Amino acid sequence: MSKVLIIGAGGVGRVVAHKCAALGDVFSDICLASRTQEKADQIASELTRPIQTARLDADKVEDTVSLIRSFSPRMVIHVALPYQDLAIMEACLQTGVDYLDTANYEPPDQARFEYSWQWAYRERFLQAGKMALLGSGFDPGVTNVFCAYAQKHLFDEIHQVDILDCNAGDHGYPFATNFNPEINIREVTARGRYWEQGEWKETDPLSESRVFDFPDVGDRRAYLMYHEELESLCLHLKGLRRIRFWMTFGDAYLTHLRVLENIGMTGIEPVEYNGQSIVPLQFLKAVLPDPASLGPRTQGKTCIGCLMDGIKDGQPKRVFIYNVSDHQSCYREVNAQAVSYTTGVPAMIGAKQMLTGQWHKPGVFNMEELDPDPFMKDLNEFGLPWRVQELACDGPSPLRS
DSSP states (O other): OOEEEEEOOSHHHHHHHHHHHTOTTTOOEEEEEESSHHHHHHHHHHSSSOOEEEEOOTTOHHHHHHHHHHHOOSEEEEOSOGGGHHHHHHHHHHHTOEEEESSOOOOTTSSOOOSHHHHTTHHHHHHHTOEEEEOOBTTTBHHHHHHHHIIIIIOSEEEEEEEEEEEOOBOSOSSOOSSOHHHHHHHHTSOEEEEETTEEEEEOTTOOEEEEEETTTEEEEEEEEOOTHHHHHHHHSTTOOEEEEEEEOOHHHHHHHHHHHHTTTTOOSOEEETTEEEOHHHHHHHHSOOGGGOGGGOBSEEEEEEEEEEEETTEEEEEEEEEEEEHHHHHHHHSSOHHHHHHHHHHHHHHHHHHTTSSOOSEEEEGGGSOHHHHHHHHHHTTOOEEEEEEOSSSSOSSBO
């Protein structure tokens, strides 16, 4: 019996619940927990088989411990907020169950995210004989596995990696985010950061951009950002000289974002209003469209992949490994748009690898530390087919100014 507890009933939680429920031979029993139980109940009503639901404040370790003990899952799939990573990891250690998430820890009062807090749990999970899998989404997640697959099969050394994330979807709103607005805006407004020749280098937010011809999408301008998978990949790729992350944004999104930033609505420091303390960014999140509501109205495609340069058999080599997903195809399958789909499917696959024993070992791991082959196989089987595009090594870079 492979019981799983899914924490989080947003867009990603909806996808994870749908995909796990469709795989009853692996996920025998499911409990979907959320701070707002009505959201979990709505998702449960969409599924082809019954699951349990529960109300849970995952900020409180004791509440999560109580739910785990009453349901007795083998593992927790955490797809709620990254602020809750450490509390849920603590609950898993106290109850002796495995842990999986899709994004690394962020302290609520700092616009900062890094793996150090979760890597500090390595010895405790090792001693407990339990596994914590970090970042089993798309980026981080699938992009890490793409790099591990390339290192195992396509290159002798990978010298440069550019992770490229393009959402060419159109939801029709003047301004909305395709995942949690608070997390999205904190990431986008942070300083850019990339790793080169053994050290970290920084840029002003969204100050560097390149144009890339994304398969099935076409030319889009992408902006250099810091993203968490860089922190682990720079440690695990042989011969790496530089790794960067780029994300596309439309002009309307950037214009709205600049205005919101200029008037203080993206701030995370509390302000006093009518005798109450409010965080501007949290208020902004409350008035923006719920990302989970964007599914039926979002048209277009996503294309996310890794552009890699290196050496194979003494010769230079360049490839782009990528997935293309269609927003409306995803919505027809699981009632969610492609940004949620591309995060939720890898969370299910990572959990499947752990439950079936293909990836199970005690400790705390990032995705590229594990054998990429079974995960890559499951991507093709469960809705995220990938391709390898061979590119010419001579001539200008595919990333154009």
